[in-house]
Amino acid sequence: MNNNQMKHAFFGAAVVAITIVGCAKENGPDTDTPGEADRWITISGSMMDEKPGDGNAGTMVYSVTPEQAKDPSVSINVFDKGMHVKSQRTARLQASVDGKFLYNIQYTGDDGGIFHKYTVHGGKDFRRDGAEVATADYVSSSPRWLKALEGVGIAVRGTANDTKYTGELPNITHQYTSTKIDAITLDLNDPKITKTTSFELRLSEVEEAAGYHIWRIDMPVVNKAKDKVYIGAGVRKLDPTSYTIGDDGVPEFDSDNDAPAAWAKTIVLDYPSLENPKVITSSQTRGSTNGYRSTMQYVGDDGHVYQATIGEGIEGGGSKILRISKDTDDYDNNYVFSLDQALGVTGSHIEAWKYAGNGIGIVVYSLVNGDGNRVGGHIARIDLNNGTGTKYSIPNEADLKFNQIQSIGIDGDDAYVAVAPVGQDGNIYIFDIQTGEMSVGAKLINKTGNQYIGVY
């Protein structure tokens, strides 16, 4: 190769190199330099993917001091200023009671089911702490989980097995549908899995024959004595006399939405062994106890567990709060709190609630309309001991949607709720647990299709 040729070869290489160098990545400077605080209030928001309000593009978090959270002149913009919590879809966040730690299990995606712990340092400063823990092989890449006890997480998964039947098509007889239950306990202090279990769950013969089965479970909470874990359940019913033959030649029994829903049920396991599964059934309401994304059951000061139900609709008299007795670990069927009755509304649906001590609760709810759809967003203070409640008046109640809400924050006597319609600005609202007084806190800056979903 002579010099001239070499020159041309290098010229070619140089063109490649220049093109590459010309596109270096830019990083904006980090302007938020938070100070120190004893308590951080963390606000979370979910981002839309392609459809406004779907919450499928991930979760952002940002933390402020309680003073800032209460100050209406402060503006909080988690979407532009916050940190993206690792999760392909909406992260399922929990926090320690002192607000110093944030816990997340990624929901779906390549790292779905991976647990992370963060320490909270104000602003967008959240630092990874401890090991990453993979839970997917025990409880799927979209586990349902809660901080079931301070320092302990429980993640669960319930899936309906294929319906059993006898005979050959078309002369087949429906038998039953059982449920595969998986559960694990997590050490939140030194992140790792500490216990796993997996078993097949059956209902009573009568219920099974009618087509009832548990199809989803969620909301694991450990009782006061720390010897049982209660797991909320959703029950579905199939029509044993009607089915569709799939493309694999297997009959799939059709859903039966007209029949009465099952009485509310809860799965009880021993803690910490996760053994001896038992299903307890309430006689007080036909509803689900597995909620959606927000904690539905709490251990009260009296040692009983108070559990909210959903799905009753107008006909079923709206959401209830049931009691699981500390003495029997079974439903106390002498007790029921009806939100409809307490507030004088019809078709209430509890989206989130928080037990705030002394039988007082803060409830975020919607109302089911004549078409069976949940509309609006409202907040009330309830008294579980005497069955009463008072609704607060907040702006935009008709436009609010709390269906993705994950957490109501509590610090001292203050309960914090993030209130903003999808895609619109809103505020943090603070409810004094003792006096019942409501005050308007920091402004929440929103973006199209996004939602504020939690305060921790």
Add this chain to the structure above:
Amino acid sequence: MHPRKYLATLLCAVFFTLCSAQGFAQTATLSGTVTVSSGQPVAGASVMLKPGNRATMTDEKGNYTLANIPFGDYVLVVTSLEIQPIETPVALNRARQRRNLVATENDATQLDEATVSRSTEKREIETQGFAVAVVETKEASVRNIQTNELLDRTVGVRVRQSGGLGSEIEYNLNGMTGRSVGIFIDGIEISTYGSSFNLNNIPPAMIDRIEVYKGVLPAHLSGDLLGGAINIVLKKGNAANSMTAAVSYGSFNTLQADLSGQYRNPKSGFTAKVSGFYTSTDNDYEQWGKFSKYIEPNGVVTRNFRTKRFFDGYRTLGGRAELGFTDVNWADVALLGYNISDSYNEIQHGQTMGTPYMGRTAEAQAHVLSLNYSKRNLFTNGLSLNVNGVYSQRNTYVQDTIPWAYNWDGSIRMDLNGNPVRRPDGAQQGDPAMADIDRHITNIRTNLAYEVFAGHRLSLNHVFYTIDREDSDLLNPMGPDALKSTNGLSKNVFSFNYEAQTFKGRLRTNAFAKIYQQSVQSLTYKGSVINGQAVITENRIEDSRSNTGYGLAVSYSITPKTVLITSAERAVRMPHDNEIFGNPDQNVLASPAIQPEVSDNYNAGLRLGTFRFNQHGLDVSGNVFWRNVKDRIMPQTNELISQQEIEQTQYINLGLSQSLGFEGEITYRYKDDLTAMVNFSKFNSLFKQEFDPETGQRMTYYNKQIPNEPFFTVNGNIHYRFRNAIQRASELNLFYTLGYVHPFRTVWPESDWFVTPAQYLQNVGASYRFPNRKLIVSVDLKNILNAEIYDNFGVQKPGRAMYLKLTYTINNFQ
């Protein structure tokens, strides 16, 4: 340019084309011989008339003929490796003219006709007006290079392969991917041949060239494709008699062999062409990226776990035989073909590397019968017919029965009690499966073209496609008469096109219209118990619909070395059966009113060159494209959860997206020895839904880049040829290639974690041709710096690897 204005410009071009068509009717036939000064004929030289780029090749006696050339002034260009190029002006004003040329001999030994003919063909196709890149396989066929690697280096093409050789592939053409990109073999959809005969295993030696059409598709590639198509043109049986055998071995225990031979009897025209290939590899390459995880029994994760892939082997065997006649008076090509292929693929993981699989395999087999008939001047002058009919019987078998969860070190995961962990659904990817799927596919493509008068051609193209599919699950065997729900599909695509060469061949226009007709059937059985009596009811739904697309491609030679290329198409994508009928198993509701997706595609480009300065040659080309997809078919989830909390989905027409981008390529040549090429592609695939339909608010991601797409890529390569380097009459070729992929986000929000970092892939290679011209040895060193290379979904690709290949060719046997 504003799209409407652009369309208006194109319409004007059509108008002028049609007007000018009346302007002339006189044509000439130019013929002659090409010899060197000694009188020796120059065989296989390319003879081209500029402008217009009408081209032919000289025969063994150096004769050439160019017919039906409109009267006018031209430059006759003759090129061959054997001679110095000739450029001479010629004025055509009589019906028959002769021009004999005497060329100066090159000192190079023998010539390589195939290269010349292909480069002519490449340019011919690339200047028809479509945004098309033609990939040549000649050089790759003697190197250790997969067809997919060639494609991945092509401007505007990204190949997304989930792992090593043999694993699943998706092609991205300037941001369009999935079902919007079609892959064809000789114009027949590749799915007809089954997954045992695809770009993973068809060796470059079997391929004549690959045409990559971006956005706008010519009429002969008919499909409801929005994003473009890749058409693999297999070698035709009418070349010289030859036999080639090649074997390659290298890293990851990769063995590849291919064998091909062709014979043509010059008297009878009898043609036989046989080829076969074999590939086996373990793909046990090392990986260490952040998605490579090791999980302890207590769930604690170690990232960047350095390990080898343990279940990613691939094995394939195939053959193709064609028998018939070529260049006889009743047919240009009449070939009956049989294609058999078999593949076995170990599937290491799903779309991402998150969970390693063990024991999930896919096997495929296909028997394909084909008939290819083409004839120019059938019955009457100017009428040509081309029929390609394919009947395929293909089988796919997927097995996935191992219940255990695996770690990336290849061992079964243990739980806290020392028991093996089971996968959540009982097998690696889902439910245990031994799924056996038989498909019978008939695919017939017919093209009838008529040259109305010189330079004006009308053609009608028809594609008929029908598929009959039978599924059986060996884990849950059903009798042949068992009741099953089934879906059926058949489609017809008619396309019409009108090609014209006007203004002395400087303006070429191709206007086309396509009619898509689709019928889908759904048959479901419902059972119910009435008064203790089982009753089965049959529910049959049919849906027939048709839609129209149209387009135009124009190329204009401003000067012989400056060609303007532009095209536009309204393309449609018909809805799928499950989008129309729904799928009760997955809670998908029927959506009978769903409309096809529509995309308006525009391309405009410039092709400059070859500019020659002494021994230097330079080619430059650039292309801008703009695509606007409307009525995208998207699932809409019903968020209002009913009492039983069943989330139902329905497909709706919603959403807009837009791609705007540009690509360019510069090629520099020095003599015949050095070639350096750089290309780049940059596009913006933008989210175009501006307002939330419910609130009227402006969308946050409006006009933002859609995540998960590598939107800026650069490829470069340098090739140097040493003649007589080691031995006299030998040839040594050295190659260097560089691929760069700019970092891209994998989720909407800014997040350091969800970013695929910058990637640099560098390969070097050398091939040596022995003086007897029969044996070629080549060595390739890939990813020399052992860089972390990823696909779109974070799947790590092989690190440093080395391959050796021997190719042996016998030419011109009788």
